[in-house]
Amino acid sequence: MLCGASGRCRARAPPRPRKAHPVIEIPAYRIVRQLGRGGMATVYLAIQQSVDREVALKVMSPALLVDPDFGERFLREARIAAKLHHRHVVGIHDVGHAGNLHYIAMEHVAGGPLHCGHGVALPPGFALRVAREIAGALAYAHERGIVHRDVKPDNILLREDGSAVLTDFGIARVQEAALRMTRTGAIVGTPHYMSPEQARGRGVDGRADLYSLGIVLHEMLVGEVPYRAEDSLAVGIMHISEPLPKLPPALAPLQGLLDRLLAKEPAQRFQDGNEVVAAITALEQAHAWGTAPAAPLSARRTTPLDDLAPMYAHDRADADAPTRSSDGRSEPRLGALDDISAEVNAPVLRAQRERTA
16 A cells, blocks of 8 residues: 555555567477567577577567568578588578568577677787687688678677687678668668778678777777767768777787778778788787686676576567667667668768867
8 A cells, every 4th residue: 555645545556567578489499588689680598399409599570571582681691601610600500481580590609798898808818819719700701702791799609618609690781681671871880890881881891890800809908999989970980080099008019910900991901811810820929918808707697598698688678778888889789780870971070070179
């Protein structure tokens, strides 16, 4: 009972029941629970019944069907990605559709995503090893004509042994095509990690992925991304026009590596992932860097389901809201693209110069 100052009492309203997420059915899979959702997909913990195997079942949003070719394109890209068999690439077990639900059954990686940023630098040796392993994965994919397009910490997962793997190959390309069906002049990518050519809306190749990897490496080494601004468009402009970031003096031996990864023009970058692997290997052999991660996996997570939750965004009422860090930037989880749609014209550029002057 609730009683006011007048002495009148009324019954307490019953708590609102939590809105239940609709249950889906995918043949050959038993859905255990929803792990998270974003604007482009929902991920479930599921059992692939034919082999009694836990998988991460990623079901794409039916809203993407606004693109009449989405279904065919999705299956084509997913099947191409499923042919990637590499130690540092998340394996795809199955792709298909059930009605208007298109899905990918992926390897379950218990370690969760790479945790970096928020002002906390990771040990240089650990950062270099992660960058080297992901560069090797990109080299393998690029040699087979596959460009990732959305390399960022949320798409870099850690196995229980600490090794790094890259996930969501092909998804960015499919989402990009669907978004362009509804947004004229859309520039697609995750702003803090996109290459200058992506920010300009130009075509990309594997060197765009290496630029994004350079941003991730900077974030691991320094604890923050190099380019930050109030909005996504401003960040994109900074990728195009701002000088290359400088590392702290203690990390000066790594400046040349970062300069080549983050060159504004693709021709001035490393031309393939194997070159990055060779450069990092040489640095690892020439210097004694600390290699332990900032915190053991066991210290950051307590149960298998806790391991899964940050990987796909927590299953809660606001799960599809972006995660906001202490420095004010926000990035989507679930490998979803943070699309920035704008006409980059002279007035916008002038406004940006005035803000940064």
